[in-house]
Amino acid sequence: MTVLNEEELILIRRHLHEIPELALQEKQTHQYLLKIIADFKQDYLTIKTPPQLPTALLVLVKGKNPQRTIGYRTDIDALPVTEQTGLKFASKHPGIMHACGHDIHMTVALVLLSYFSENQPQDNLLFFFQPAEESESGGKQAYEKGIFTGKFKPDEFYGLHDNPELPAGAIGCRLGTLFAGTTEVNIDLIGKGGHAAFPQNANDTVVAAASLIMQIQTVISRSIDPIQSGVITLGKVRAGTIRNVIADHTRIEGTIRGLTQQMILKIDQRLKDLCAGIGRSYNMEVKLDLNQGGYWPVENNPELTKNFIQYMKNNPDVNFIETKPKMTGEDFGFLLAKFPGTMFWLGVGDPNSQLHSATLNPDEKSIERGINAIKGFLIARMEK
Incomplete structure (x- = not known):
C-alpha cells in the first residue's frame, strides 16, 4: 500500500x-487498527500489543x-x-x-504512520494507540x-486533541498548561x-454538609493566587430518606480542576483541612476521598513547545492560533x-457543538490539513 490518500482516510x-x-x-477498534496497519509497508515497522494492556497498540518505525x-x-x-x-x-x-473526536485522532495517526512506513524517518518514531x-486513566496504566x-x-x-471551536485544520497551542x-x-x-422533633438526640449530617459546602467555596477565592485559575464544583449531594427524619449520612460528590499539579495538591490539602475541621466542629466522622488517577494537568514542555509553535507559525500553509488553557481534563498530562513533550489542538470547525456533545460533527477537511502540518513538524524536528 502507498500512503493513505484523502478518500481512503475519510x-x-x-x-x-x-x-x-x-x-x-x-477490541473491535484494536482489530481494525491492526488490519489497516497490516497493509502498510512493514520494512521499518515493529508492532506490539502489550499483554498487560491488551487493547493498546504500539508501532515503532525504525529511523x-x-x-x-x-x-x-x-x-x-x-x-x-x-x-444525535x-x-x-x-x-x-x-x-x-x-463524541470527543477520537476517530479523528486515530485517522490522523494512521495516515502519519502510513507515510513514515513508506518514507523512512531519520529518528525512530513510536506511535501509541492508547x-x-x-x-480508567489509560495513559497512567500504560506507564x-x-x-x-x-x-x-x-x-x-506529542499528541493532539480536536477542537470544534477552531477553524478546520487550524493548529492551536500554547506555552504552559493546555488542559487542566x-x-x-x-x-x-x-x-x-x-x-x-428531637434534634438534640441526633447529629445532623445535612447541617454539617451545608457548612462544609459553603467553606469549600472559599478555597479558590482565598487560597489560590487570583492570577492563576482553579475550580471546585460540587455537583451532587445526597442525604436522608424522608422530611421528618434527621439524616445520619450525607454524601457530596464533585470535581477539582487546576492548571498545575502543584495547585491541585494545594487544593487537595485545603479540602483535607476543611473536612477535618468540620468533623471536629460537628463531632462526626467525615471521610474524604480524592481520586486523580492519571488526569494531571497537560503542562507542555517549554523548550519543545517553543520549537513546535515556532515551526507552525513559520509555516505559511498552517493556520496557527495561540490558545488559552481549558479546564477540561486529558490524561496525556x-x-x-x-x-x-507537547499537546496541541487540531481545529475541526464545528462551532455549534462542543466536545462530548451528541451532535459533534467535525469537518473532515481538517484531517488532511492537520496531517500535513504534523508531518512537516516531525520531519523538521528530526533535522535538529
Missing part, C-alpha cells in the same frame, strides 16, 4: 466513527540514523453518549459515540505497567439519625509529567 475515519467502544473495551525516539500518541476510546448527528455513518453501537483516555521500556521508550511525546488536571472528590459525613 472511509477509515467513518468506519472508526461507526464502531465506538468504551474504555478498556476497544535511518536515530538520535532519539519521538513518541506520537492517539487515544482510541469513546463515550457513553447516544449520537443523523449521519449515514453514525454509531452502530447503541449509547456509545465518538485505550481508556475518557476514563505503570511498563509498556514504555527498551526500544519502546520515547524521548519525547482533574480530581474526583467524594465526601461522606457520618452522624446520628433521629426524629426531626500524566505522560507529559514522565516524558517531555
Whole structure:
C-alpha cells in the first residue's frame, strides 16, 4: 500500500466513527487498527500489543540514523453518549459515540504512520494507540505497567486533541498548561439519625454538609493566587430518606480542576483541612476521598513547545492560533509529567457543538490539513 490518500482516510475515519467502544473495551477498534496497519509497508515497522494492556497498540518505525525516539500518541476510546448527528455513518453501537473526536485522532495517526512506513524517518518514531483516555486513566496504566521500556521508550511525546471551536485544520497551542488536571472528590459525613422533633438526640449530617459546602467555596477565592485559575464544583449531594427524619449520612460528590499539579495538591490539602475541621466542629466522622488517577494537568514542555509553535507559525500553509488553557481534563498530562513533550489542538470547525456533545460533527477537511502540518513538524524536528 502507498500512503493513505484523502478518500481512503475519510472511509477509515467513518468506519472508526461507526464502531465506538468504551474504555478498556476497544477490541473491535484494536482489530481494525491492526488490519489497516497490516497493509502498510512493514520494512521499518515493529508492532506490539502489550499483554498487560491488551487493547493498546504500539508501532515503532525504525529511523535511518536515530538520535532519539519521538513518541506520537492517539487515544482510541469513546463515550457513553447516544449520537444525535443523523449521519449515514453514525454509531452502530447503541449509547456509545465518538463524541470527543477520537476517530479523528486515530485517522490522523494512521495516515502519519502510513507515510513514515513508506518514507523512512531519520529518528525512530513510536506511535501509541492508547485505550481508556475518557476514563480508567489509560495513559497512567500504560506507564505503570511498563509498556514504555527498551526500544519502546520515547524521548519525547506529542499528541493532539480536536477542537470544534477552531477553524478546520487550524493548529492551536500554547506555552504552559493546555488542559487542566482533574480530581474526583467524594465526601461522606457520618452522624446520628433521629426524629426531626428531637434534634438534640441526633447529629445532623445535612447541617454539617451545608457548612462544609459553603467553606469549600472559599478555597479558590482565598487560597489560590487570583492570577492563576482553579475550580471546585460540587455537583451532587445526597442525604436522608424522608422530611421528618434527621439524616445520619450525607454524601457530596464533585470535581477539582487546576492548571498545575502543584495547585491541585494545594487544593487537595485545603479540602483535607476543611473536612477535618468540620468533623471536629460537628463531632462526626467525615471521610474524604480524592481520586486523580492519571488526569494531571497537560503542562507542555517549554523548550519543545517553543520549537513546535515556532515551526507552525513559520509555516505559511498552517493556520496557527495561540490558545488559552481549558479546564477540561486529558490524561496525556500524566505522560507529559514522565516524558517531555507537547499537546496541541487540531481545529475541526464545528462551532455549534462542543466536545462530548451528541451532535459533534467535525469537518473532515481538517484531517488532511492537520496531517500535513504534523508531518512537516516531525520531519523538521528530526533535522535538529
